[in-house]
Amino acid sequence: MSIPPIKDTELSTKIAQLELVSEDLPAVVIIHNILTQSVEYMSPWGQRLLRTDLQALKDMGIAYFHRFFNPAEMDDYVPRIMQLIQGNREREFVSFFHQVRPTPEDPWQWYLGATRIFFRNAEGVPTHCITFALPVEQAHYINAKVNRLLKENTFLRANKHIFAELTQREREVLTLMGLGRNSAEMAIELNISEKTVTTHRRNIKNKLKAHSSYDITQFAQAFDLI
Incomplete structure (x- = not known):
């Protein structure tokens, strides 16, 4: 079943306003439809980095996450984003490190992301969230630290049952x-x-x-x- 396009004028206006400045921002801007778990908008810079276009991203649906993102970090930040959405509180956000690559043949690239609720429907229920993803320079010292954190998180998940005993x-x-x-x-x-x-x-x-x-x-x- 195909998903009908967004017709909400207020939402369309907010996205249009964002488009006007998105190329001037030092971060990729992504808006997700929470209800369909699909991409609603991505700034042109992000589309270029992923070597795709907005329509292709929309058509991917939830497969978008599995195609471009490292699942090792998703176990950490996705539950926190879901808690943010369920809590539906103003001005709160979730920040996280994550790795992205355009294809399986490309190396992973680190990004610092921050997500918050972007739009709510007439009943006040969150329907869209916005994420800013800032690329981390490959030569930056933070890459080594993030890699250590990732290994530690992997170790924690693998051994938490032992610690509990x-x-x-x-x-x-x-x-x-x-x-x-x-x-x-x-x-x-x-x-x-x-x-x-x-x-x-x-x-x-x-x-x-x-x-x-x-x-x-x-x-x-x-x-x-x-």
Whole structure:
């Protein structure tokens, strides 16, 4: 079933006004139809970067997200955008880093995005959101930091079930292990016997499948224990 074109005069006027300045902005401008999950508008710069045109983007529907965006980050920012829309609060926005590429043969390009509600219908229900996507220079130091954050987020998602299985005492011991404390020091700090500390350490290593002190430190850092 085809989606009828937007006929709302107020919405059309807002988009037309945006078009007048979009080429002067240092960011790609995208307007999404929340109801159809499709692109309603993208500034010409964005179309050039993706090597496509607005009609083709509209015709893609939800496939647009899977074609151009790295799913590794979508798990992080899409739920936050949905919460923003459901909350329907004025002036709030969601900011996020994400990677985009025109084709699978092209390298990923980092962007800093910010999304907020752009338009509401007569009942006050959000129908469209607007996103500004600012390209991050390839040589910029932020690329290395964002890559580290991405790896950490991937690690968190893969190991959150393990962290949930740790007892409170095991988390305390894990914190001290991450800080490099030995068993005797842990026993004094936690006011427990050194034998008990040894048992906790063994159980933690088994649960984490840790083979080195690096594995322990990485886990403790990822879950903000140290």
